[in-house]
Amino acid sequence: MPNLISIDRLDSELLARLTANARQGIAELAADLGVARNTVQARIRRLEESGVLEGFIPSVNLDAVGIAVQAFVSLELNQRMLSDVVAQLGRIPEVLEVNTQAGREDLLVRVGSTTHRELQAVVTEIIEIPGVTHTVTTMIISTPIAFRTQPLLERLTRGSGFGRSTPAATNH
Numbered sequence: 001m002p003n004l005i006s007i008d009r010l011d012s013e014l015l016a017r018l019t020a021n022a023r024q025g026i027a028e029l030a031a032d033l034g035v036a037r038n039t040v041q042a043r044i045r046r047l048e049e050s051g052v053l054e055g056f057i058p059s060v061n062l063d064a065v066g067i068a069v070q071a072f073v074s075l076e077l078n079q080r081m082l083s084d085v086v087a088q089l090g091r092i093p094e095v096l097e098v099n100t101q102a103g104r105e106d107l108l109v110r111v112g113s114t115t116h117r118e119l120q121a122v123v124t125e126i127i128e129i130p131g132v133t134h135t136v137t138t139m140i141i142s143t144p145i146a147f148r149t150q151p152l153l154e155r156l157t158r159g160s161g162f163g164r165s166t167p168a169a170t171n172h
Contacts, residue, residue: 005050007047007153007156008161008162009159009160009161009162011052013033014044015052016154018056019150022056067114069118069139070096070139070140071123071138072109072110072111072140073111073126073135073137074101074105074107075105075109075135076105076132076134077133080131081130082131085130089107089126092126094111095109095110095111096110
């Protein structure tokens, strides 16, 4: 289990700005937030070392590279084979994400492909994995709200202030 740390509004604001633009520099972040550069550097280091901030990755528009078809495939498994099934799923390039879930199905797998025919081939490949006993495929038509954390972080840190770092501007 990760070490739980307390984050405040400054941490939340930093994460929001880095989420919007991970290439934003320390000086620009400090100026936008009205705090010292050292404060921003220390906060980012603390968030990284604690595991809250896991890295900076590009956001890839799958449609723009021809991955126009996505689906969720729910898998019911022989649960004794869970780790083997997950390992096999990890070898399929079209598998974008795998989540363990509670309920009738054991895994929720997000799959991307260029065509419906390719999607069918991927689902067939998944069905043939030893330990998979049943699947349900649900097509993704659109994603009106992509994965996000900022609204929850803002609620969590509402009213917490900036810790010992007092912003120069009063609009924070």
